[in-house]
Amino acid sequence: MKYFLKCWKHYADFKGRASQKEYWAFSGICIAIGIVLTIVYVIGLMVQRVDIGYFDIVSGSSDYIAFLFQGEGWASVVAYVLIAFFIASLLPWYALIVRRLHDVGLRGCWALFFLLFIVSPIVDIIQVDSFAVGTTFLVIETIIDWFIVALWVVFGCFKGQEGENKYGPDPRAEI
Numbered sequence: 001m002k003y004f005l006k007c008w009k010h011y012a013d014f015k016g017r018a019s020q021k022e023y024w025a026f027s028g029i030c031i032a033i034g035i036v037l038t039i040v041y042v043i044g045l046m047v048q049r050v051d052i053g054y055f056d057i058v059s060g061s062s063d064y065i066a067f068l069f070q071g072e073g074w075a076s077v078v079a080y081v082l083i084a085f086f087i088a089s090l091l092p093w094y095a096l097i098v099r100r101l102h103d104v105g106l107r108g109c110w111a112l113f114f115l116l117f118i119v120s121p122i123v124d125i126i127q128v129d130s131f132a133v134g135t136t137f138l139v140i141e142t143i144i145d146w147f148i149v150a151l152w153v154v155f156g157c158f159k160g161q162e163g164e165n166k167y168g169p170d171p172r173a174e175i
Helices: 002-009 020-047 054-059 064-068 074-103 108-130 135-157
Strands: none
Touching: 002 020, 002 074, 020 074, 020 135, 074 108, 108 135
């Protein structure tokens, strides 16, 4: 938990280095919070007997954005909390990725590649809502998404450089 809190304290700190523990603790807790909130949201929709409208969404006769927030009461609140948490955690997560890149000796500009993973869900919502693109684009985007996730996992497994490097002291030595 201390690594998770450390990321929030250094939410806009793009200097220095971040250890694997800090990277995985923050990533894991953020993902867990997202999964729990999503499950609570879906349960809320089911409790309220809101039809998911799958066939309406596929046929284009349903407004997906409106669907996400059509629940009344706590399900809608959970949806807004989930979105607020996602937005609030973007900067700390991005700063963490930059510091993690520094730990393995890479420049922080490589973190721009990981922004594709953040932009992808936004593009998905726009696509589903407007049906503006074909299946081929969705398949290609899904493959790119999985590639980015694989890189994200592999990247998190790299051991940082031993000792001090040009980005700062070894974060493992600070513990």
